Amino acid sequence: MQTAGTRLIGLILFLVWLASPVRAGELAVSTDFPGGSAEVVEIDQRGRSITVRPAGDPQFGWPCWWYFKVTGVKPGETLTVTVDGSQLKQANGQKLSASWALPERAAFRADGTNWLQTSPGTRDGDRCCWTQQVDSGQAWFAWGPAFVPADAQTLVDQLSREHEDVTAFELCKTRAGRSVPALVVSQTDANAEDRMVIWVQARQHAWESGGSWVGRGFIEWAVSDDPLAVALREKADIYYVPIMDIDNVATGNGGKNQVPHDHNRDWSETPRWNAVQAAMKSLKQFDDQNRLVMFVDLHNPGANSKQPFFYIAPPELNTNRRKALQDAFIAVCREEMQKPLRLDRSTPSTGPKYDKRWKEISSNWVRSATREHVVGITLETCWNTPHSNPRGYMTVGRQLGRGISRYLKQDPREPRDLN
């Protein structure tokens, strides 16, 4: 039988529990961190399920990206996460297909661990629902493995600390005043003025986080002991920008087709975005020095792509020599990119029918503004497969690096037999 005293203590504990803003075991969603984006539709505490919508502002690009933190998890329990993509809109008010926001497998990270993928979710119209056992008190869920400005800064700083040939630098400040981290791998030697230059960049479209992971795989390979990496460093300076559209990555916006146009429609006489302006200036300078040989722009494509592929030069910008060099590069990449993701044989192009601002796409600008021997190309790495995670993406990046090195065994600036 309870005494009055124990009843009173029980009542006090109950009142304290009622008053605490987040009760133990009570699921809560937050997005107040770089890259965070989600609008909570419903949290079912009894069913342990969370429903959100991507919260990006269409003015800042397609709102396909979502990323949130869950606290109040009882370690070992299974959560159900549903993303409602039924209300996705473009800046002009038109509907955006929910598929852009609904990967078959969501990205998931428990406390202090790497990004993993959930099991395939269950699609119901414009919604998708995933279940995941969580073995810690908190977890993060996202459209894909996040890679935010701090990750870019940490990566360039770490590589420059660990490798004497690597120098981290700031490409520019964004319109909002954020720093755009970059690095260059360059061996100091006597013929610096003749060294080839390679430029690799990612995230002109902020939501395409996979591009940054491919880029990380590439640059970590580039400073490695792989004989092909050593050979590449001996003759080429390697420039690398992990995130071009820093502002939209930081704010959790999509970037793609933002108003008035996105980074990859900005390579014009009057670029609006500072990162594009800075990249164009450097590339032009390296080309004037006859050093630029390769420009690679890293992206994620549409939901239905299941293999990585290159967007190649449209016929309008091709010449026999340009095409032959591009074909030679793709041929070695095809040999390298076999597993786990095999390079697609199909090579679409971004000509006048693709977009009215097709000339302002970065690869097309490179193809039209630099010397004929420069290969400017876009690599789209699929995000909707069981290998579209950091490990798979970084493998593609390493394979890209090996392809670049093999292609550059012969200096493309010298005339070569193109038959």
Ligand SMILES: [Zn+2]
């Ligand atoms: Zn893109």
